[in-house]
Amino acid sequence: MTSFTKIKKNFTLIVLQKLIIVSFLISILSAFLAISLKRTTEYLEGVFFLKAANNTIYMFVFPIVGLLIIHFLREYLFKKKQNKGITEIFDATKSKNKSLPIYKIPSHFVNGLFTVAFGGSTGIEVSTVVSTAAIGAASHRKENVFRNYKTELICVGITAGITILFSSPIAGILFSMEVIAKKTNKIFFLTNIIALTIASALLLLLNEEPLFNVTITSWHFYAIPYFILLGILAGINSVFLTKMVLFFKSQFGKITNGYYKIILGASILSLALFTFPQLYGDGYHAMKDLFLTPNPIATLGLIVTFIGILILKTIVTSATLASGGDGGVFAPSLFIGAFLGLLLAAVLNTFFHVNVIPINFMIIGMAAVLSASIHAPFTALFLVCGMVNDYTLFLPILMVCLIAKYTSKMIFPFTVYNYSLAGK
Template identity: 30%
Template sequence: MSVNTLLARFLVWRIRHINNKNFVLLLSGLIGMLSGLAAVTLKSAVHFIQQQLTGFFHFGFPNLLYITYPLIGILLTVLLARYVLKEKLGHGVTDILYTISKKSSLIRRTKMYSRMFTSALTVGFGGSVGLEGPIVVTGSAIGSNVGQLMHLNYKKRTSLIGCGAAGAIAAIFNSPIAGVIFAVEVILSDVTIASFIPLLIASVSGQLVALVLLGEEVLFSFRLEDPFQAADTPYFLLLGAVCGLAAFYFNRIMWAVEGWVGRIQEALPRALMGGIGLGLIIFIFPPIYGEGYDSIIAMLSGQDEVLLSRSFFFGELDSVYVVLLFMLGVLLIKPVASALTIGAGGSGGVFAPSLFMGAVTGFVFARFINFVQVAGQVSVANFALVGMCGLMSGILHAPLTAIFLIAEITGGYTLFVPLMLVSAISYSVSSYFQRYSFYTKNLVERGDFIPYDKDKQVLRLISLEKIVETDFLEISPRASVQDLVGLVQLSKRNLFPVVDEKGVLKGIITLDDIREIMFDSDKRQTVIIETIMRQPPAYVQLDDEMESVMNKFEKTGAWNLPVLYGGRYAGFVSKSRIFNAYRTRLIRQQRE
């Protein structure tokens, strides 16, 4: 018995015995577990690769292999993606949002594993990006493909994509609440109670898989030791503004450097240039190697020797100036390193870089305050953790995810007040300079993503090709009005396209244009169509977006507009047909 036959029998049995709501709940748990397993596998693989490559490095001296490792990783990633997987890499979460918006949430099957292989090579060999983006892509692809396999509709497929993302984040950080909120804030734009429950199940399932397989071995966590001091509130307010500016700096440098690297057309020269540049940066600033979570732990624990290890500055541990300047250099160069990694062809995300940048921002901020001794000493660990929240909020435009992620990482809500303050301020400052998040900016500018606009989202789901009307009778521009009168008797329309022998639309004729002539027998024979036809107020291209089509209707006040395809006449589109399609689509969404 074939697999397709078994699947068909299962689907028939499912329809008879399990309703859609309960079936989605079961699938959400399965997707959460698979996403958690993928997260554990990728994390373990990257840690193993990094240990094999750098475990023998001398603690106190720089190592020239830092220059070569990133280059090797990027080259291997490019070759694997191009010649084996045949897939174009980039920012994974951005691709997921594009797929939801423009491709009916149908993610390619290969993405269930491709990003795991490519990101393991990139990050394992020192690429300065994170694994969260690739894992979110993997989990989302699992959700989409399970939905396709079970013949679920667009809305349920999209919900399962969110389940995959929630399970992945929960597994990586041991933070189920943050996983759910990330799916709601970043991936899904329309969440109801019915779709919220599957996210909870998937998130918990992903976390449980990670806990069973790994415990606390590779999951990033930190236990707070210093309490929150209300007297530090003014400093936290200032830190929020600094984080907002740092987030804006990160985004601008990332886009600029990626654009500059992207000008190199050939893949291998681009990989060579980006890999060498990244290797030189890591050689000077070793904390930038890989995701950077070891450096974050060092900052939280006050281990300056770990931060300066394997660098030229290891012998200057006693100098506060050197530590501050070194970490400030790390802060400024980190976006360049991340952009070189992705722009050169590497695979990874900006989730971990945003946390790393935030920790460095909070660390430098607190150490500077303690150095100048304005008023007492502040907790460097607390400011570093809150800085992580601030940068994530500003870069990803996900303030709630940032708050709950740090709260769960620290195992409590001791810092909840400063987390809320810094997250809100950073988000506000970053949004002032850059309206859209790192994930959505390019999509919005291309018109491929419309956040929080239900009307435009429904319009995007309407296919112009499916509502074009082709029952208008055509007339040649050289024909007479007498010929047109014959068509009037046959047609149920009062509008006639004037089309030449090549299929090119020359104009239009309406009954009002010939009303006086059609009752004059002499003029009917002598008046030629091209002498009385007129031009339509606007033209619609068959590949136009529905938003553009509606704008043309609003500007012209027309009820029907001609549609062209490849310069030739294809039919007409009417307001009434669009309104009917809009209403049908809206009713279908509400039922789903």
């Protein structure tokens, strides 16, 4: 072995050791950030929603207060710098010159918290993803040897964050692979396995419970045609969500006065919350109640209510994001999928007497709409299975997620994340 080969080998080992150490640090920081944001948001959202449920005047007060707080923070603390969500991560990973600045950590953390806690109809998932990605991005600015591994280290933070949010290590690394990195290598797997291990250990240490406590007994082959129908409907609904978000952002972008945006967005949100309190915040509280509905009858009132919720959820999510709220389409997609699945099951059982299992349709619907919204079927599969801590529906979820994704791509080939990257 020549001296040059020895030097090269030693240098490679040193870089590898440094990558392992920095991956541990990024994973720990990202995991604690995610659990802090998750638990703080859950607590405040619960307190504020209870207050608003008991006194509906707060349904009109909270949204405008939340959006104003975010506006003032952006104007005076973060120096008028806009949060663009996951698009910022794509910009950082695609360009050698761009990165995620440190201020993205507190900016997305605080803005995501205030958006959801004060009733903004979105979730903290994108806030968590960008802030943890910023932790990963910070490392490559400290050490020149990490510059070639910027994407891998950004994904380390994201993997840890998603693992914590949804109690699913596999969903964490799959999201990094399917949505962010697009391609992988040995360094990616080494660093991101460290991330999911650290995050999983924290979940065990804190005895973190699955988000939804449900009991799934079985599924039947005769339901497959109806699952396929659910997949097609999920794909159509996801396109409606995507196009509505893009439309609202385009129209609100024409409003130059920030306060007018806030007033308009808060007005739309407040009226919707007053009509359907289920739309408050991330909507997980409404989904938990929905799981307690064993076998609803598809009365005219139920059908009209569910259709109204499905349409308004898309509108208020779009209005929240367009008027300055922080978040993305994760929680809205899960919410839409749950209501869509239960509505379809109720209609099938009431009018066609096919005897499908409603809870199965809710869970599959959640995964299907998410898969179609972000074009990541495997992430959606493991994420939803992690949320209910049950893999009984693994095969039908996989099938429906793929159907939903390709249905949505046939209608509209973009997501809210890659639309601007395509030059649209």
